[in-house]
Amino acid sequence: MHLTLTLEEQKTLLASARETIAARLEGRVYPQEGASLTQPCGAFVTLHIGAKLRGCIGRMSAPWALEKTVRLMAAAAAFEDPRFPPLTTEELGRCHIEISALSSMEPCADPRSVQVGVHGLYLTHRGRSGVLLPQVPVEQGWDLDAYLDYICVKAGLAPHAYDEPGAQLYTFTATVFGEDTP
Numbered sequence: 138m139h140l141t142l143t144l145e146e147q148k149t150l151l152a153s154a155r156e157t158i159a160a161r162l163e164g165r166v167y168p169q170e171g172a173s174l175t176q177p178c179g180a181f182v183t184l185h186i187g188a189k190l191r192g193c194i195g196r197m198s199a200p201w202a203l204e205k206t207v208r209l210m211a212a213a214a215a216f217e218d219p220r221f222p223p224l225t226t227e228e229l230g231r232c233h234i235e236i237s238a239l240s241s242m243e244p245c246a247d248p249r250s251v252q253v254g255v256h257g258l259y260l261t262h263r264g265r266s267g268v269l270l271p272q273v274p275v276e277q278g279w280d281l282d283a284y285l286d287y288i289c290v291k292a293g294l295a296p297h298a299y300d301e302p303g304a305q306l307y308t309f310t311a312t313v314f315g316e317d318t319p
Contacts, residue, residue: 154211179239192218235315242307262304267292
């Protein structure tokens with residue numbers, strides 16, 4: 138299942154993500170009522186400054202309306218990604234926001250059926266897990282073998298661990314969109 142969003146819905150989500158971050162930086166409360174995108178959906182929010190990653194947090198699925206999921210993940214990407222210090226007001230002005238709204242996950246019985254650039258991957262095995270969004274292998278220039286190996290590495294496992302007994306590999310798709318200019 139692929140999630141389809143209109144251009145207006147995408148603009149609404151991007152504006153909501155940016156306003157949520159700005160409100161927190163300014164010590165204001167962002168209004169929570171009036172969510173227009175009510176379908177429960179997982180989402181990732183990715184922040185870039187120039188070509189560099191500045192934060193990325195998401196949920197594979199969520200019990201909340203998509204707009205609420207995006208607001209929560211935008212705040213988490215800006216202020217809770219353990220790889221980075223909290224975003225500053227100055228950085229927000231240079232920050233580019235990208236949203237990946239996720240379809241539901243499907244078990245992947247045949248890893249060779251994964252389509253690079255179409256399918257995101259989620260792997261669980263031996264108490265570990267890792268996720269890669271569909272755009273990552275394209276951005277990195279990976280072929281299918283590299284993509285499958287890297288999902289294992291991302292989960293803290295050895296390459297080819299997706300083929301081990303007990304490993305659970307899932308695919309999903311994403312509607313990916315971002316701001317034209319910050």
